[in-house]
Amino acid sequence: MQYLDDVICAWMTNLDNMIPPLIADMKTSTKKNRFDLVTNVDKQIQNQFENFLNEHFPTHYLLGEEKNNQFIHEDIEHLWIMDPIDGTANLVKQQEDYCIILAYFVNGEPSLSYIYDYPRGVLYKAIKGQGAFANGQPLLEPKSLALQDAIVSFNPQVINIETVQMLLASSFSYRLIGACGLDSIRVIKGQFGAHVNTNPKPWDIAAQFLFAEELGLKMTNLTGQPINHLQAGPFIISNPSCHQEVLDILNSHGGYQK
Numbered sequence: 001m002q003y004l005d006d007v008i009c010a011w012m013t014n015l016d017n018m019i020p021p022l023i024a025d026m027k028t029s030t031k032k033n034r035f036d037l038v039t040n041v042d043k044q045i046q047n048q049f050e051n052f053l054n055e056h057f058p059t060h061y062l063l064g065e066e067k068n069n070q071f072i073h074e075d076i077e078h079l080w081i082m083d084p085i086d087g088t089a090n091l092v093k094q095q096e097d098y099c100i101i102l103a104y105f106v107n108g109e110p111s112l113s114y115i116y117d118y119p120r121g122v123l124y125k126a127i128k129g130q131g132a133f134a135n136g137q138p139l140l141e142p143k144s145l146a147l148q149d150a151i152v153s154f155n156p157q158v159i160n161i162e163t164v165q166m167l168l169a170s171s172f173s174y175r176l177i178g179a180c181g182l183d184s185i186r187v188i189k190g191q192f193g194a195h196v197n198t199n200p201k202p203w204d205i206a207a208q209f210l211f212a213e214e215l216g217l218k219m220t221n222l223t224g225q226p227i228n229h230l231q232a233g234p235f236i237i238s239n240p241s242c243h244q245e246v247l248d249i250l251n252s253h254g255g256y257q258k
Helices: 002-024 039-057 086-095 163-170 180-188 206-216 242-251
Strands: 026-028 037-039 062-063 079-086 099-106 109-117 122-127 133-134 150-154 173-177 194-196 218-221 235-238
Touching: 002 039, 002 099, 002 109, 002 122, 037 039, 037 086, 039 062, 039 150, 062 180, 079 086, 079 180, 099 180, 109 180, 109 206, 122 206, 133 206, 150 180, 163 242, 180 194, 180 235, 194 242, 206 218, 206 235, 218 242, 235 242
Parallel strands: 062 079, 150 173, 150 194
Antiparallel strands: 026 037, 079 099, 099 109, 109 122, 122 133, 194 235, 218 235
């Protein structure tokens, strides 16, 4: 596992040379609607990683946001899941607050995870059984954080107003970065109490499984049950001290959905 981590970290370092010229000549298009953006940056990063896997680890498979994933199934032994740019709208509109998400699963179990906050130059990684790190420095388990003292991250546009008001009244405050990986990193570092996403895809949350496992966080669906890494769906990553209280609010008075 250490060899694989070394190789992946070296590949990540190459992004520092790859990304700037792509951004300088950025081309943007839409997918489902005008808010669902994709750029040449997303596509090129994913293509480069897929080529890297084919050359060095030909028995490994990739589930990625910008590709056809019809041949991905539960029984794959070596599976990588990638969001080449998490927060594409932030990249296009702000040129910051975006990241690269990459996770490695062995027989369905998370084994390596990476969230690269490229604009800030911080590579967060988790190695199964060895902990989590930020640019090589160990991350500690976040301190206990009650909801009344916690910043909570969620998208108020997709949650009914009554639930939004209850979350705001019960927590210390609210923030939303708009990149699931970076909102999750705030929980991982103990800056946020919880991040809720009501419609994530597998690549949005693939890396968070192992970070939660290594740092004693709670990561479940919105009824408190485990999440299938190939199916994803509504999820929360949170400090264990406020996990249940957030879920109780999300599921009270008919639930969180608009």
